[in-house]
Amino acid sequence: MSHTIKEKTKLLARVRRIKGQVEAIERALEAELGCADVLMLVASVRGAVNGLTVELMEDHIRNHVVDPAHEPDPERAKGAAELIDVVRTYLK
Amino acid sequence: MSHTIKEKTKLLARVRRIKGQVEAIERALEAELGCADVLMLVASVRGAVNGLTVELMEDHIRNHVVDPAHEPDPERAKGAAELIDVVRTYLK
Amino acid sequence: MSHTIKEKTKLLARVRRIKGQVEAIERALEAELGCADVLMLVASVRGAVNGLTVELMEDHIRNHVVDPAHEPDPERAKGAAELIDVVRTYLK
Amino acid sequence: MSHTIKEKTKLLARVRRIKGQVEAIERALEAELGCADVLMLVASVRGAVNGLTVELMEDHIRNHVVDPAHEPDPERAKGAAELIDVVRTYLK
Numbered sequence: 001m002s003h004t005i006k007e008k009t010k011l012l013a014r015v016r017r018i019k020g021q022v023e024a025i026e027r028a029l030e031a032e033l034g035c036a037d038v039l040m041l042v043a044s045v046r047g048a049v050n051g052l053t054v055e056l057m058e059d060h061i062r063n064h065v066v067d068p069a070h071e072p073d074p075e076r077a078k079g080a081a082e083l084i085d086v087v088r089t090y091l092k
Numbered sequence: 093m094s095h096t097i098k099e100k101t102k103l104l105a106r107v108r109r110i111k112g113q114v115e116a117i118e119r120a121l122e123a124e125l126g127c128a129d130v131l132m133l134v135a136s137v138r139g140a141v142n143g144l145t146v147e148l149m150e151d152h153i154r155n156h157v158v159d160p161a162h163e164p165d166p167e168r169a170k171g172a173a174e175l176i177d178v179v180r181t182y183l184k
Numbered sequence: 185m186s187h188t189i190k191e192k193t194k195l196l197a198r199v200r201r202i203k204g205q206v207e208a209i210e211r212a213l214e215a216e217l218g219c220a221d222v223l224m225l226v227a228s229v230r231g232a233v234n235g236l237t238v239e240l241m242e243d244h245i246r247n248h249v250v251d252p253a254h255e256p257d258p259e260r261a262k263g264a265a266e267l268i269d270v271v272r273t274y275l276k
Numbered sequence: 277m278s279h280t281i282k283e284k285t286k287l288l289a290r291v292r293r294i295k296g297q298v299e300a301i302e303r304a305l306e307a308e309l310g311c312a313d314v315l316m317l318v319a320s321v322r323g324a325v326n327g328l329t330v331e332l333m334e335d336h337i338r339n340h341v342v343d344p345a346h347e348p349d350p351e352r353a354k355g356a357a358e359l360i361d362v363v364r365t366y367l368k
Contacts, residue, residue, distance in 0.1 A: 012118065012121050015114060015117050015118045016118065018114050018137075019114045019115065019118065022114055023111065025107050026107045026108065026111065029100060029103050029104050029107060032100070034266075035148055035152035035156060035266075036266035039148050039149065039152070039273075039274075042141060042145055042148065043270075043273050043274060045141055046138075046142075046274075049134060049141060052134055053131065053135075053366065056130055056131050057127075057131065059127055060131070060355065060359060060362070061341075061359065063127070064127065064351065064354070064355030064358070064359075065337075065341060065356050065359055066341050066352070076340070076342070078340070079336065079340030079341040080341050082218075082220035082336070082340070083220075083333070083336060083337065083341055086227075086333065086336070089223075089227050090223075090230075126358075127358075128358035128359075128361070128362060131362045131365075131366075132362075132365065135362075135365050138366075149267070149270065152266070152267060152270070153267065156259065156260070156262070156263030156267075157245075157249055157250050157263040157264050157267055158249050158260070167248065168249060170248070171244065171247075171248030171249040172249050174248070174310075174311075175244060175249055177312070178241065178244070178315045178316075178319075181315075181316065182237065182275065182315075182319060182322075183274065192305060192308070195305050196302065196305050199301050199302045199305060200302065202298050202321075203295060203298045203299065206291060206294050206298055207295065209291050210288065210292065210295065214288070219332055219333075219335055219339070220336065222332055223332050223336070226328055226332065229294075229325055230322075230329070233318060233321055233322050234322075237318050240311055241311075241315065243311055244311035244312065247311070
């Protein structure tokens with residue numbers, strides 16, 4: 001299995017929130033809201049997609065590469081923790 | 093009105109395609125697909141959201157600021173055409 | 185001329201600051217600083233380059249397309265002001 | 277030591293190329309080149325900074341987390357190889 005049950009629940013909640021935000025853009029276009037307002041809705045989807053990406057990468061590192069919390073080799077644990085920080089800095 | 097009918101139809105098609113892509117991520121998580129596969133689906137949403145952003149900005153420039161195709165002042169027409177190129181380069 | 189004297193001075197100061205940040209990355213690599221530290225320096229260059237991009241786009245809109253502060257047509261002035269907001273939201 | 281000698285040489289060459297590109301922006305501003313031309317130079321710096329980021333992250337994963345080429349655990353080797361692909365997709 002790829003994610004723990006707890007992670008899966010959190011990820012699904014994020015994805016459904018993004019779907020709701022995309023539906024809000026659809027309604028805004030149908031209601032002929034101004035371009036600038038639609039663009040602000042799109043910016044919020046972009047932010048939410050970046051947040052989802054960070055969470056998925058972090059889960060991938062912890063579950064399939066090295067989990068800093070359970071790795072016995074201290075060098076690898078440090079390397080993985082730093083990597084998670086870097087991913088957060090770059091993608092958020 | 094904020095967009096022409098033709099633009100609105102194109103934008104709505106793009107947004108509905110993005111909704112379909114988000115639903116594919118939802119199904120992938122429910123089916124417990126691997127993280128790396130889910131991340132590739134998320135990358136395609138990110139690309140589609142950037143494409144939608146470029147189209148909305150371009151429509152905004154043409155409809156609410158300066159349309160290079162119909163602007164009588166040649167300096168402004170050139171400035172707006174360059175701006176559209178720059179937006180495409182930076183956001184795609 | 186493409187920028188006012190005041191804008192040019194500000195832009196040159198930004199670019200020289202970015203050059204200094206790139207030189208700091210060079211020294212960090214020569215001194216064999218850890219990857220994670222170097223990546224944080226690179227993240228700050230990325231942020232500074234985005235800031236420079238926003239300033240250049242804003243100057244371009246004001247000087248070569250529509251300056252919201254001096255445009256007699258209120259629709260265009262509003263459209264250009266919204267565009268500057270959108271550019272700031274997306275690129276910062 | 278944080279990078280191999282070979283990696284360090286490649287990274288330093290990339291950083292010096294970026295410094296050269298930043299100096300080209302400086303000269304373009306001093307020569308009062310048009311905004312749109314300066315913005316295209318800035319876009320090329322942005323691309324080069326993203327390339328440097330990918331290379332540094334990849335080196336970090338290989339040297340400090342898991343090197344897919346030398347990892348005895350096949351699950352971890354696969355996880356790290358997928359992570360490197362994902363980083364390339366998202367940051368390039």
